[in-house]
Amino acid sequence: MQTQQESRITIQGIELALACPDVLSYHWVGQQDVLEQLLAAWLVIDPKDIPLSPRLIGKPGVGKTTLAYAAAKAIGRDVYIFQCTMDTRPEDLLITPVIDKAGGIRYVASSLVTAMIQGQVCILDEGNRMGEKSWASLAPLLDARRYVESIVAGLKIAAHPNFRICVTTNEDASTFEIPEYIHSRLQPQIYIDFPEPEEEKRILSENLPFVDEAIIDYVVAFLHRAHISDERYTVRDGINIARYAAKRIKSVKDKPDMTGFLRQAIAMTLGDEALVYAL
Ligand SMILES: Nc1ncnc2c1ncn2[C@@H]1O[C@H](COP(=O)(O)OP(=O)(O)O)[C@@H](O)[C@H]1O
Ligand SMILES: [Mg+2]
CATH class of the missing domain: 1.10.8 (Helicase, Ruva Protein; domain 3)
Structure with missing residues (x-):
């Protein structure tokens, strides 16, 4: 059996187990304009500037996840993909408590929180499959505050300056409307069309x-x-x-x-x- 070394970090006295990055062989072919649009959104052009949190839109299967992954690799970052579903709860996005072998509580950071701490890239994939409560927990992360608050672990976690996020949303039936105050934070919107x-x-x-x-x-x-x-x-x-x-x-x-x-x-x-x- 293969075992992977679990990495841990201690924040404000609380030990967190961290997630592993997604290692995929995705390469982006063609459509350089959308790649450039995404990279520009992530750029920081002044000490007073902050990166944007872009949203990739387009039909299922046009290449949204692939584009986000390739863009993150283009700037040399590890990629953490968080797959959103209608069952995603706020704590799933942040920190989950699990019982350890000794019967105590162990805190496990989500792929999103791991990317925030490590200064890497998180792809919140198919974000419009999750409901409003889960989105609410991300509001401070998606504006100038750049932090999340885990009620479960009693922690406020700030994003590393290198942290970048990209949300993909699908145009299909099994999705929710993204609440307006979140929608306004997920900008710009980058539309991926069919290739030539x-x-x-x-x-x-x-x-x-x-x-x-x-x-x-x-x-x-x-x-x-x-x-x-x-x-x-x-x-x-x-x-x-x-x-x-x-x-x-x-x-x-x-x-x-x-x-x-x-x-x-x-x-x-x-x-x-x-x-x-x-x-
Ligand atoms: N421009 C592209 N370059 C390379 N592969 C692509 C491109 N567009 C789509 N694909 C391929 O098409 C498939 C679907 O892409 P994916 O990113 O999963 O779509 P989406 O996230 O929009 O549903 C993947 O196998 C991906 O590798
Ligand atoms: Mg996808």
Whole structure:
């Protein structure tokens, strides 16, 4: 079994166990403007200046999480991703008490609080899945005060000057409205749109370097036709389709019917209605 050394820190006499960063092989391809917009929001241009807390918006699967991760890596920071859900409670975002082996209480810092303490980057992913109570606990962090207050641990924790945060939100049904006073703190909003076909091809090739170009080209053409009709299908769907079709093609002994397997992969990923955009 693999064990990971847990790191700890003591703040105001209270020992906190810290989270581990997310180590992923995400690279951003194309659309340099949105990367530059995000990096500019994080920039501090004067001793009296503070970084902004930008919000990435766009359909599920357009690359929001990937962009935030790549931007953090571009400035040489570790990345801590906090996945928000409708069950996320305020203490989950900050510090959770757990019972230790000896029956005492141990305080565990969230990935957000760990990033704040260490001066790294936190991605609050799919932030609009969590409710207003949880957002309320972040209000002081998202303005000039830059701290959070954990009622559970009785601690006020200030963000390290290098700490940066980015929130992603999805445009889909299973989400809450972000309260107005939080919305006004999550600025600027950076909109990620569908990439151009040439960029989409590079994204698919970057994610699936082992897949035949003919498969990639087919999927890029499919996605392009769907984008023109403003369908919700994104590059994530394209990656799943190409990956599955490549597996099917690899698994047959005789000469495979590439188009047949691709059409099937489209139907199995997105439903039969998506076939109107397939060749
Ligand atoms: N511009 C891009 N460069 C590299 N990969 C991308 C890009 N856009 C999307 N992807 C890929 O598409 C998939 C979905 O991206 P993700 O960031 O998870 O989307 P979102 O967070 O918007 O739902 C991932 O596998 C990601 O690697
Ligand atoms: Mg995401």
